[in-house]
Amino acid sequence: MVVKDKNVLVFGSGISGEAACALLLKEGAKVVLYDGNDKLNPEEIRAKIEGGDSESLEIVLGTLEGDRKEELLDKLSLVVMSPGVPTDLPIVNEMREKGLPIWGEIELAYVFGKGDVLAITGTNGKTTTTSLLGEIMKNYAQSSFVVGNIGNPYTSIALQTREDSVIVAEMSSFQLETIQTFRPRVSAILNITPDHLNRHHTMEAYIEAKENIAKNQTEKDTCVLNYEDDVTRAFGENVKSKVLYFSSQRILEEGIYLENGQIVLAMNGEKTPVCHVDELNILGTHNHENAMAAAGMAAAYGVPVDVIRRTLKEFQGVEHRIEYVAEKNGVVYYNDSKGTNPDAAIKGIQAMNRPTVLIGGGYDKDSAYDEWIDSFDGKVKKLVLLGATRDKIAETARAHGFEDIEMADTFEEAFAKCVENAKPGDAVLLSPACASWGMFKNYEERGDKFKELVNNL
Template identity: 60%
Template structure:
């Protein structure tokens, strides 16, 4: 890749993309609009000073001399001012996953959707590792695709968690198997409308061919309609309806119906994941894995042994007869609804955070007598409290930080209750990321 490439964003994704470009013979201009960053520190992360220059602050057209491509980090909106400078200079913009795909080899399974991506990706990765020798699990799950792309080979399998932000700027990105788990309102501060958000999610299939496949949630009317006109083969799963062809529930059993034959994947009492939404994640992972050639006996074994992903309805501890669960990855109302449904009894809820222009009515309605108290943090606390009051829920308290929130819940909880961190909001403003939020919650619980 003997080109001069502008990498926009100096975080984890941007650094990984820069390293890939340098390893393939390219030259990097590492750009960040934050003029307060230190060039020496950024260069130190890369260790390739002779092929890297750092540009901070405002981007001007004259800065783009000989630049042939921009690789943009997913956290940067296409509405950012410097993007108009790129467009004026007629410089194409790639996402980090597009750059990785350009260099990667082997088979690719790519998973998107509003909720359940991380659990489904992690479970699919474990199933693949039980069958294939070389497996890479990448993307939003924590490891940038660009960090692993050059390690892939003709016989390797990559499982990627893909966000809507990453799909905005793909060109020929083509998974062998794609999955859209569900689509509910999220990131509308960036995508503006649901129509735009849906269209971006559906781009994951845009380059797939008839021999490829796409796993879709039959219970989502948007995805059911989308699948009817797909070029790749549509494979459906449903937790609410019996499917003559596809993955579904039969009583307490998760089954696969195919060509008139019924195969049991697991009984829900044998698995270690809580809630209907996790039954859907299991169906999706099983469907992806089967389409990637994994035998059903391997899928069945891994499904039964798999434990919850960190920060997703993760059991933390039991203190004085009260069980504490960390669902910090519940960053939108729909994800938080699933976590509440998964709680087996009375619950004290810690919520609130950064405002993504979400609406909270359906979430508050889902409390349905199960939530005893709600302790609110962050930017959205007044907005959520006002919404709760409109729906008749007034057992609301505020906390200034996570330690105070946990202490308040502990003081109001009775033996047999559950304390759940499931914020329904992003972590930004109070925490660097949802992982940090979850770790602080767990530390507060363990230190009680």
């Protein structure tokens, strides 16, 4: 689509909206950036957008009503939705009724970008799998990019891509709602469990959004799916593309699976050992599944197994997600500050393979902690609690028969208690099951503080 001199509305500011505006301006479009939040500062927004002719950028804030709305809608040729904006808003429905094409930021980038896309979605594990596949592609392709929900908008790099580029993209359900022609050469759905139902309203709509990742794929493309997930296994029976399953529970005739701790790739009648899970730096069955998904996608794209094997062994994991920090005095320290809710923190506990001293607690999001405490399962030898939730968690722990608890008033005090209680052969794990607000700006700052304290030992 040619956008030069056309009026294009970008709905929603934020990094995706700003990157979409920049791309459109570089392509000569007349851009209207619209955001319903009238408290935003237009000059601050404008300063963040590096595009073509900044005179071609109009910023509209607040509620659109009456003549102002009609005048704006009547002049538009295209609407580009930022992923954070719900697609069922009344104003969006009016745009549809007027017959306006409504794209997502991903569709815009895909239309103007070049090269092959390898796209990953799923409820959990997307970021680790995307980061790992990105590292594999960096070691294989001359031109590679990692984009999407991982924090780097696809539109920000689309015009830098070449015919031989490989774009590894983490896709959220919000981004997949608004694709039109987006067609990855290899796609993956890692797993599907209930999430974002406040946006999608029903589980069926959420599943449909995830499955959109493969809707434009053909028999020349490949979709990598989790055999152990009921939804994705069933989906594999209905896709047009080739299907490659991965499994952590059983041996597959064709696919990628675990056999006695060995990751094995079975493709085209050949079985090739990739590596043993003990050679990985990322812990836990969920991460072994992420590694298999990334390896399967790379193999389906034609990456040699030796490149895949080397990258898997070198990959250190994603920062703040069960991240190995250091071993000090025989104690191994792991930073799982991204464990900001009980479900995520359970994965941290399950990944531990030695007695563990655990730091928990933080901001209260009205979570229940019963399942998290139950997941301790003899692994957690001591729980050090801090933050607004510490009393609530302690009460839950005692109700479930876990008594070895210490309280701390500061993060530094909590860390010191862990060091004091950990013996050679133990692990200290920061996986709080709570958000960091109140003590820290975000989980990254909390994780960085933990790493600083470890490295100063």
